[in-house]
Amino acid sequence: MKALIDESRSPLPLSQTAYDQQLKVLHVCETAKGGIATYLRIMRASTSERYEHYVVLPEHHAGELQGTLKTTTFNSKKRSILRLGRMLVTARQVAITEKPDILFFHSTFSLTAMLFFCLFLPRRPTIYCPHGWAAMQFAPGSMRRKLIAFAEHHLSKVADAVVNISAYEQRYCEANYPKVNGILIENAVEPCDEKPLPSIVHTSPTQLNILFVGRLDRQKGFDLLFRAFCEATKARTDLHLHVVGDFVLGKSQFTAQVAQSSDVTMHGWKTPREVRSFLDACDILAVPSRWEGFGLVVAESFRSGTPVLASDRCALPDLVSPDETGWVVPFEQVNWTDAIVRLEKHTLRKMRDRCLETYENRFHASRFGHEFDCLFQKMIECKCSCPTS
CATH class of the missing domain: 3.40.50.2000 (Glycogen Phosphorylase B;)
Incomplete structure (x- = not known):
């Protein structure tokens, strides 16, 4: 060409x-x-x-x-x-x-x-x-x-x-x-010139916060993430999943299952500025999509210095550098459960500088x-x- x-x-x-x-x-x-x-x-x-x-x-x-x-x-x-x-x-x-x-x-x-x-x-x-x-x-x-x-x-x-x-x-x-x-x-993605909003995410050395942003539909893979997360909480008790977004086809039995979990907080839809406050505060972003043309939320996460756990589908593997800005996980529940169980806060903190550098050099x-x-x-x-x- x-x-x-x-x-x-x-x-x-x-x-x-x-x-x-x-x-x-x-x-x-x-x-x-x-x-x-x-x-x-x-x-x-x-x-x-x-x-x-x-x-x-x-x-x-x-x-x-x-x-x-x-x-x-x-x-x-x-x-x-x-x-x-x-x-x-x-x-x-x-x-x-x-x-x-x-x-x-x-x-x-x-x-x-x-x-x-x-x-x-x-x-x-x-x-x-x-x-x-x-x-x-x-x-x-x-x-x-x-x-x-x-x-x-x-x-x-x-x-x-x-x-x-x-x-x-x-x-x-x-x-x-x-x-x-x-x-x-x-x-x-554009740089953020506005002062970040105070985060409503509870942060502590003893809790690992995982963030999901987007529609709760089949494309975005939230069903797989939720099941994998529930399995992971059986192995460790310090995990919490924050969900920014909502179901697009109304309430369902799956909605009730999410609502009943004390380890999952549903925040609903938020403004871009509010989403940034979640990205700033959480330890890692989960992107378990079945297909994505790009995955803009990955670039937004790197802008906040937050590593990404991404599926191995479509464009996502090209965006994440394994062990540097996050990990790429095969699209199977057992793999996602294992990846979540293995997460460590100190390892994620060490990745933040590399994530910021990736945003500045590639996604600015x-x-x-x-x-x-x-x-x-x-x-x-x-x-x-x-x-x-």
């Missing part, structure tokens, strides 16, 4: 014409809930001030951006053909009005708009980010996976560059979509912004050097 960012990641020179002008990036989003909104906020905050970011997104998702970007919305709450049509019409109107220098399409359903732009509107440098390849959610060899992979491959190759958010997804792209110009720009927003500056600059420079652009 052709590299748009060189391995040294040094700034790429621009022509004087490109340097002198303000450049516009138009982001087209069929959804901006959760991770995509965070992605856009970090990009706006960490890239050069020369870039003006415009976003087309559903009206009911606009609040996710917290007023940090220039937005144009379309009215559609349900995913449907009508919603895609409204996204396309709105994006076309903004493109005609603002005349962006770069087009940036986010997530699978925006591929339809990207194809339309490339076929029927003046050609501009185009970037696509899947935020997790859709085909990876389905069983290998299944018909649904094959059909979605076929569509992703042939639509994604229209883009000049496809940004993968993790090394795992980059490898998947290289192996399965050979005609796609995939590049790796790992996700990142400044690195993310610099790599996108390089990508944007290279694409504009290629456009300026083309006599037909």
Whole structure:
């Protein structure tokens, strides 16, 4: 695959014409809930001030951006053909009005708009980010996976560059979509400038606090963690599990089992600032996910200097350095029980400096912004050097 960012990641020179002008990036989003909104906020905050970011997104998702970007919305709450049509019409109107220098399409359903732009509107440098390849959610060899992979491959190759958010997804792209110009720009998290909130977690030399953050659903693997934790408490009495998040499909028998455990505290959903206070106070973060495109909470944990116990699925093993920033555990209950039983507070404390160093060197927003500056600059420079652009 052709590299748009060189391995040294040094700034790429621009022509004087490109340097002198303000450049516009138009982001087209069929959804901006959760991770995509965070992605856009970090990009706006960490890239050069020369870039003006415009976003087309559903009206009911606009609040996710917290007023940090220039937005144009379309009215559609349900995913449907009508919603895609409204996204396309709105994006076309903004493109005609603002005349962006770069087009940036986010997530699978925006591929339809990207194809339309490339076929029927003046050609501009185009970037696509899947935020997790859709085909990876389905069983290998299944018909649904094959059909979605076929569509992703042939639509994604229209883009000049496809940004993968993790090394795992980059490898998947290289192996399965050979005609796609995939590049790796790992996700990142912003530094915390605000003073941390007082923690409600009881800390003591005699208690080891384990933290889980996220939805209590099958993907996030909380069922496995809870069973493994309960088994571990039979071997030692100093363990406590703090759960930040909640069930997404209502109450169940499993909910009652969690509530009955005196060694588990359910804290419900918390603000990002409150989550940071939990990450600061707990001894280790548990991430037992069955699948993850990246695992942003791992980077957030390292920002707090907190080691991570992660499953061996998808992108997670690439994020954790065993015996340095945590451990990678095979996705079996017996392995997780054994890993929890073996945890030692003094060992975890020794890992904190390495976790902080990993955040600064690998997951800091400044690195993310610099790599996108390089990508944007290279694409504009290629456009300026083309006599037909």
